[in-house]
Amino acid sequence: MDQDAMANPAKTASPEVIEAAGQEFNNALVLSPGVTLTLGPESLLIPDQLVIKPNRSCLPSLGTKKGTPSSIPYYSILWAETSEDRSWLVVDYAHEDSPHHLVVRNLKFAVPAQTAEQTDDYMIKWVESLLKRAYGTAVRRKRAWVLVNPHAGPGGADKIWDKQVKPIFEAARIPMTIVRTTYSGEAVDLAQVLDIDNYDIAIPCSGDGLPHEVFNGLAKRPDARRALSKIAVCHIPCGSGNAMSCNLYGTHRPTLAALAIIKGIPTPLDLVSITQGEERFISFLSQALGVIADLDLGTEHLRWMGAARFTVGFLMLVLQKKTYPCDIAVKVEIEHKESVKRHYRERVTLGSADVEASNGSGQSRACDGTDADGCPTTSSSPSPSAAVDDGGPGLPPLKYGTVMDKLPEGWELVPYEKLGSFYCGNMAYMAPDANFFSAALANDGLMDLIITQGDVSPLKSVGLQMAVDTGEFFDSPLVTYRKISAYRLIPRNAGKGGYLSIDGEARPFEPFQAEIHQGLGLTLSKNGCFEAPGPLNWDKVTTSERLLA
16 A cells, blocks of 8 residues: 555646746756756656765765756655855655655755846756646645554654654644643543634544544534634554554554655545434544454554454454344445446446546546645535535534434334344545555445344354455345445344444444534545545446446
C-alpha cells in the first residue's frame, strides 16, 4: 500500500510562458552562466554542475552523472522563498532517507544580482510558479489544530510527532496549535468549544480513537453542521490499526501521512449517526459485532504487539467456532454484489471525469462524485441519506428515528441464529492491508455491510481471512456484501456481556440503530477519494450488462 505514497497524485500542467514586468517568464532561473534551475513538467530540475552547499543540515549533491540533471518532484516540495534582499533562494523538501520514511532537506541557492532579464519581479513570480506546481489545488499553510495522544498504539506518539512529523509541518510553514491529551474523551470536550474560525484542519496523532473523538466533539456543538463541514479532520497514524490514514493517504507511515495532509485535497466524508438508548453519537469508520468486534476489543491486552494482535486473536477465535445470535433489520439500497460493483464503477467513472475536467489528469481510484470545489455530485445510483435536511445548524434530523422508536415502516427484523460477524463499514481499509470494504466510497451516502456465518469450519475461516489479503474477500460465497443506508441490530444476549465496536471503541452490548448522512463531514485526502483499489474486476463489464446495453 505504501509503494505509491510518494508519487505525485496529479499531473502538473504543461509549462506556461507568462509575462513578468515586461520580461518573458520561461520557467528558468539562471543562477550563473550555464547553471539554471528549471520548472519541468513534473519536477524542479537541478543541473549536476550546481554546487549545493549545506545550510541547516549536511546535504549531498543532488546530481547523478556529470551533465545529467537531477530533480525534486513537486509533490515533495514543502516550501520555497527568497531572502529579503533577493540574494538567496531557499527550497525545503521531503526526502525519503529510508523506505517509507521522510526527513526535511533544505537547499540554499545563491542568486546573482538582478539583470534586465531577471528582475526582482521575475524572481517573485518564479517562486510563486514553483509553489503553484508544488501544491496544485491544495491550500498552502493550512492552520492546524494538532492533538497528540501519548498513549496511542504501542506508544511513542510523542516521539513520532516531535522527531518525525512536526519538522515536516514546520518546513511547510503550517501554523500549529499543539495539544497533548491526558485522558480518554478529552478531545470530545475540546472540539466542542474549539474556535473553528481559527483553524482549517484538525490533526489527531493517534490510532483511530482520537479522530472518532474529534468528529463527535464537533457533532455535539450547536453549530455542528458548520463545524463538521469547515474543519477537515485528518490523521497522523500512531496506533495499531490506523485505518483512517490508510484510506485517505494510502499509508500507515507517519511522515508519508504528514506530506499527504500538507498536499491534501478537501474531501466530503459520509458520517453515520448511531443511537443507543437515549444517546446519539457519530461513527466515521465502522461498526462491528461478532468475531471482528471480539478481535478488535478482546485483544486490548495485546496492543503491545501492534497490528499483529489481530492475527493472533483471529487464530484463537476460529478454533472456537463461536456464534452471536441476534436480530437485524436493514434498509438495503443495493442488494447484489454485481450491482454493488456497478455502483462503484459509476461513481469512480463520475469522479474520474470530474478530476480530468478540473486538472487535466485521469483518476484510477474511487473518487466518488466530487466537483472541482470538493462538493458531492450526483449519480444514477441511490444516495437516500441526502434526502433529510431541515436546514438547521445542528446535526441533521434522523430519517428513521432512534433505536427506542417503533421499527420504521417497511423494515423487517430478520433472526440470525449463527451469526459470525456483522461488520458495517464507512471506509475500505480497517487496518494496513485489510481491505474489508473494497467497494466503500467516501461520500456516496451508503454504508457497506458484510455478514458472515459463524458455523463454518476453521479451515474455511482461515481461507476467508486470507481472502482479505488477496483481494478475493468481496467475491467469496461465504460473504454477504450489500450497500445500505440504515439498520437496527438487537443482540440476543444484550446486557449479559459481549463486544460491540464502534470505530474501534467499546460500546455497551445493547441494541443500537444507525443511519448515514451523505457528505456531512470533511477530511483531506491524497486524491480526493479513498486509496483502496476497489473490488476485483470492478471495471469489467459483465455479460448481462453487455447484453442489456
